[in-house]
Amino acid sequence: MPYAPATDDDVRAMLDAIGVARIDDLFADIPIDLRLDGELDLPLGVSEPELVRRARELADRTVDLSRVTSFLGCGSYDHFVPAAVRAIVSRSEFATAYTPYQPELSQGTLQTIFEFQSAIAALTELPVANASLYDGATAVAEATYLSEQATGRSRLVVLGTIAPQVRAVLDTYAGAYGMVVDVVECDPAMGVVSVDSVASRLSDDVAALVIQQPNAFGLLEDAPALVAAADAVGAVPVVSADPLSLGVLAAPGSYGAGVVVGDGQPLGIAPSAGGPTFGFMAAQERFLRRMPGRIVGETVDEDGHRGYVLTLQTREQHIRREKATSNICTNQALCALAGLVQMTWLGPEGIRELGAIQFERAAAARERLLRVPGVLPGPGGADAPVFREFVVHLPKPASDVVDRAFDHELIAGWPAAQGWPELGDGALLVAATELRTDDDIERLGVAVEEALR
């Protein structure tokens, strides 16, 4: 067994030192009738080359997006990840360390978390951020839990334009700690929620208002006005932001968001079928002691040298147990590190340019698709600025079109009805990142054209 070094000689010598005859004796505490008789129903172990062959076989039955062109989006995107990110997160010292409980041996991880918090604070323009949450959906949920605890209120107002997967998680969580989720739908033609309709649902029993910016249709909500409306009734304005958009879109902190959350996948994380990514959370000072998860602080050592430690741990489960602000323990630290490296690689100029490109690519793809006979604009129409993704209406079921377009070595998008039945079978959600070339977009147009014939 390549990973457990003990040889038969080792085992014998160690059993002697322990003073028992057989390894079985070490399991004597397990009642006979509870012991597994026989073996687990699993194959025998294999060698590394055989493992690799097995994996290769499965990979061969899985589409390779370095060869097939994808226009899928809705929360997971095919962005370029520079090699430097992989080189750094694969460093043994980062990848194979545990949570930095012992700061003297963990300054590397601790300082990167401090830098990560700082970068998130820079993007959101809020003073505090944590070391990561599971993903963008649980981050939204944690934000509402925080709001409930902070306000003592138990109603949530949520825009209907947040991603359906996030909505599902929020419903599950909120139900657990007994919050009522009040969803404000948008006019399907507009694709954004009107401030008035939201305002009319806000009152002093509302713990939080949940906004996604850009929303799930790639459109821009009037977030500043919505935030103001929430503030007006003492509800916590929670903004779920796409971090990659924050080079071009107003920082939620700048217009009064109380808590900003989001999913870090667009920041240097490979999609890998949906995870791992990381959720981030930044907040106003007043929420600091209610934040979930790890937080790193700067301090000094006995010689006065600058160093970093896990701080404000009295919020956390291992100290506060049932009174903790959250149950989170293991988080997504290594993904957050990838995010930090990506944010550093981009820098203020790069994230601005890359953000602008998302608008440009989406507009180009929309323009091309709308030139296909029978294809009609979706929510927001033909001209509204869209960030990376948008919906169009096809004259045939989107799932059939996607299916047929696949023969062109291309995944045309996601049948939006799976997330919003109200949009109907023909709705297709299409995402175009900086990796989609003009040629890719033209191929998309042709493929959809032919699929519609």
Next chain:
Amino acid sequence: MPYAPATDDDVRAMLDAIGVARIDDLFADIPIDLRLDGELDLPLGVSEPELVRRARELADRTVDLSRVTSFLGCGSYDHFVPAAVRAIVSRSEFATAYTPYQPELSQGTLQTIFEFQSAIAALTELPVANASLYDGATAVAEATYLSEQATGRSRLVVLGTIAPQVRAVLDTYAGAYGMVVDVVECDPAMGVVSVDSVASRLSDDVAALVIQQPNAFGLLEDAPALVAAADAVGAVPVVSADPLSLGVLAAPGSYGAGVVVGDGQPLGIAPSAGGPTFGFMAAQERFLRRMPGRIVGETVDEDGHRGYVLTLQTREQHIRREKATSNICTNQALCALAGLVQMTWLGPEGIRELGAIQFERAAAARERLLRVPGVLPGPGGADAPVFREFVVHLPKPASDVVDRAFDHELIAGWPAAQGWPELGDGALLVAATELRTDDDIERLGVAVEEALR
């Protein structure tokens, strides 16, 4: 420019500090008429994502041997390389260090070289080894240069069964320092060189006898007898050994080889179109001060702690200049490290098993091909033990057969006439490593059958 950090401000400030107005002024020493007028005939630079796309396009026009089955051999082999090897050689501290001139900052590299020398000594059973040469072919050449210097003789006797690529390099090198290369061919049916025919060519003007074991047909020469014959006339017995064979085949040092060289590719190095690999050289004590290349020795520091240094540098070009034992400076250190990790990963048992498997796979592939109507045994016949590769005779030109078999997603082997015209068009050199499954071998048989129809 992502890799040169200087900004315009930096440039201005630095020019001021230097006391010149423009960067051009720094190049004032270049005579006007020698300056490049205009620009280099190269495209403008591109971004990392564009570079990756260019590389992807070229890769798409290159066969992927993780998908297509290859039976190519003749000096480069498709062996399994464990992930641990890549994880270690990609460590920044190993990959981006220079030659360990400053031992206090290079103990990592120095100790791995010391361990590499030790592992090569263990495989060959010789007391000294160096830190690597360019490849197995130049290693043979360096061995003959060493022999010339050591014996003052200028004739080389070389077995005709060494790999043609090695032979070509040896001819080129030997010509340079004025040695006569005397080749002893084998009987094509036997596939090995008779000891008598070699003995008859040996005399006291011979600097070295060059043997490859296993030879280029995968057959076993009577190396011990040949070595004895060389010794008898005071020629240096040089054995070019396949390192992967040394778990099962006698260590050349054990039967008196004076210098053992070889190519390390089978030890954890990806073929990558032929290089980089590493050449190794081990020798008897008497040749120590004539060895080419870096050698690391164990010593102690001022506090008596064990440490390692480059040693016996008076052999080398940077000290001895025209009197150096070789001109080699940059070598193949990182590949040698991969070889060390691979040898460690295998261990004495693993290298024995893996060596045995090479015989088994080759025999299985030969047996299958000989069942194809019209296919006849090559040098050595149908039953001689063959290490990893062997030759068969096809009733059609091997190049046509390889060409047609390629439609079965398989490369059937190498048309041996390219290396040994005397074997004729129909000769095919086939290699089967531990990565070739029974199923692969069956597919080979079928593909050749159909190609011969």
Next chain:
Amino acid sequence: MTAAPARTTAAPGLHPPSEPTIFDRSRPGRRSSRVPIDVDVDAIMSTIPDALRRARPPRLPEVAEPTLVRHFVRLSQRNHSIDSGFYPLGSCTMKYNPKVHDEIAAMPEFARLHPLTPPRAAQGMLALLHELQHAIGELSGLPAVTLQPAAGAHGEFTGLLLMRAWHRERVARGEIAEEPRSVLVPDTAHGTNPATVRMAGLRTVSIPTDARGGMDLDAVRDACAAHDIAGLMLTNPNTLGVFDERIAAITSTVRDAGGLLYYDGANLNAIMGRTRPGDMGFDIVHVNVHKTLSTPHGGGGPGAGPVAVAERLAHLLPLPRVVRHEDGRYDVVTHVDDSIGSVSRFFGNVGVLVRAWAYVVTHGRDGLRRASDIAVLNANYLLAQLRDVLPPAFDRTCMHEFVLSAGQLKRDTGVRAIDVAKRIMDHGYHPPTMYFPLLVDEALMIEPTETETRETLDAFAAAMRAIVAEAHADSQTVCSAPHTTPVRRLDEARSARHPVLVDGFVLASD
């Protein structure tokens, strides 16, 4: 081994005590990135309504790639890790993470796969996830599995939601009047257990530990009588490394009281192939694959916490889930009426799950059992070498880990558990888990795992014994440790009192 030379001078040295932050290294105009498409950024910006457009660029660091890479490589060198040294951090199962797993997770077909890819184009990945579901069902003895939870605590949350949904069904069926809310949790439990109970809208009833380190059975009976029992959360072997041999009595007591049994699988690595939670009577289990199935911890994550349940709870599992049709095709189920919903956006931490799959394939039924056997052997071997200098909290055969008490040492020498922990750093080891479980005085919780050699265990034991001796001879050296780390003890109180959580560069309004 003797000491290395002291730094005689004012040179910062090869391993300086502190490193600049990436913000300290920022200079205006520097950058690492270059984008693949040239667009007129200002023109695009101008299409965004003023109120929604960013006014000033984010204060991210400006550095070129060589600076970026060097910065993070240097920071990495300030970490201890399993690849660089022994890491006997109790309860955290710091075992070796096979390198090949990282490569398999990085295969483009897996790494770039979009979660919403049509199943026909993702059969290989779906098959992989389905195989892993089976393996986890097999290990836990509970057949129905969700891979969605992102960590152990997330699995706990999922499990308690399943527990609640099940009770609600009973209410709906009229079997009980109202939903029970009390969950029994031993005082040895990990902090996530009670924290999860609260988040899930339930109440913790804490159960004391008995003289053998197990759950106090009478206390369990009393609690069952006194409270509306939703269920029990238990780790077995527990955080003392003790296997509770009366587990059958405990589970049946709780079951009789109408409760469900939740098994915290963080310690499953001790019993693979020996016994299974399902066989012990548990209904719901989470598995920390980043412990038992060896996926790298990444300095705090990501991990994964799949949950396995009894067949009768299967219809409640969160979605999406991977299923296999008769014809062998794999498919994704996105809707089931009674499902509790979703606990994360897609399939969970697939990149981590792929590594867990690889671990199961390489080990197989034989290797998994052996992994547990050697983990338990190593723990008992180490315990045998330390027992006489630092008394175990409960002196009996341990499973994969054990807890020592430095209480007596503290009374004799003033050296506390934390001092021993800091001092062991100077010997090149990561310390054990300190002060947990809470009921043990000056606790030091040690888990060697199966991937360490006997020599390493011997050397660690010798170092621990040397420290105990040193505590009596020269306690000051121990109490002022560590002496060889990049930084020395850090002022945690200060950072809690005056939190500095963001680099000054960011707050500066340029």
Next chain:
Amino acid sequence: MTAAPARTTAAPGLHPPSEPTIFDRSRPGRRSSRVPIDVDVDAIMSTIPDALRRARPPRLPEVAEPTLVRHFVRLSQRNHSIDSGFYPLGSCTMKYNPKVHDEIAAMPEFARLHPLTPPRAAQGMLALLHELQHAIGELSGLPAVTLQPAAGAHGEFTGLLLMRAWHRERVARGEIAEEPRSVLVPDTAHGTNPATVRMAGLRTVSIPTDARGGMDLDAVRDACAAHDIAGLMLTNPNTLGVFDERIAAITSTVRDAGGLLYYDGANLNAIMGRTRPGDMGFDIVHVNVHKTLSTPHGGGGPGAGPVAVAERLAHLLPLPRVVRHEDGRYDVVTHVDDSIGSVSRFFGNVGVLVRAWAYVVTHGRDGLRRASDIAVLNANYLLAQLRDVLPPAFDRTCMHEFVLSAGQLKRDTGVRAIDVAKRIMDHGYHPPTMYFPLLVDEALMIEPTETETRETLDAFAAAMRAIVAEAHADSQTVCSAPHTTPVRRLDEARSARHPVLVDGFVLASD
């Protein structure tokens, strides 16, 4: 910055002064590997004649994979590298190596490609190599290129063989009576130059350096008159970092004497896009792609040393070579009558060449020129900050590197170049190249490269100045440096006198 605390104790510490060897860690029966096919090893062994069969297994280390990985990770941490710190090692061009190049070289299509693959199946790789041939021809100003040499010295050897072949052709054509054997080499030349001359069967005629740091032109003239001139080997800018402005006179003098001109391209990184060896009158050039085109040095290699020559020498180049047919197909030429043969087994170090190709593509004509510009700017900037404390060997504008002399410092304080070099380690930097070129007294050769920031250059200059000051104030501290490295100065004499080259474990006859 102030000093870190001394190690007060006998604990080995986090960075112990020495590590066991992998052989020290070996234990019988341990192993990392598992083979994919079960065969009857003994049965197979028995088919091998006794005399050819191995008697006892090789004494390789026996360790499990966790031990293997930890061992080598720990050893790596005992290295300085370009990714972890400034590395101004003159003449070695330690610039940043872009990470993406490693990934491209590792793409399976490239990494697993067999060198004898039929060209139809390798068009992409052949195209890549052909593009690189063009780029190198363009950079050198000489159109015909071989990629086969594995390093600079290997390129030199190849180049001199081409030189000889060309003269032999002249002999054959009766243009000259016999092959000339003398090669002019400046005394500043790198050691590989004269060593290569010897290996190539030629004779070195050493040429002194003039007062400006260039080649003594009169000496060149005299040598041309006195010897049978095969050619000249020259680096320009030379190893003093000086561009020899009389290069045209030098090349024409040698040409008139019937010699060919060989350009050692190790310093080509100084002049990309500014001037070209071909334009200076050279006939043969090698390019150290591991310097100029930034491929990682790997602790000593692998590199690559492609050679470019004038059209009239093209037919002599070694084989195989990649060519492009009119129809755009790429092909491999394996036979040309007049070729000198082969200098390595296949196409050369392709894995390295792929990185060089990537470097050229990313930089393009604009980036390559800028790389040289900034390299020269950085060198002159650093020189300007050090000139007054350590005099330059030749005080003039330098190119990409410059050479300082510690001769005066030694006379004043007893502190030698080597002491300054060792002391700079305590500041976290790799030392400059020492004692080369040989003609400079107590030489320190400094090459910052273009990938370092101004701040790094400023900090390095400050450290150097601090050391010079320290040399006057406290020379003992400098002369006993380094103080913060894992080991201190090592006894090199001892290892030369009593070489220990192999681990005792191997020699032990178990």
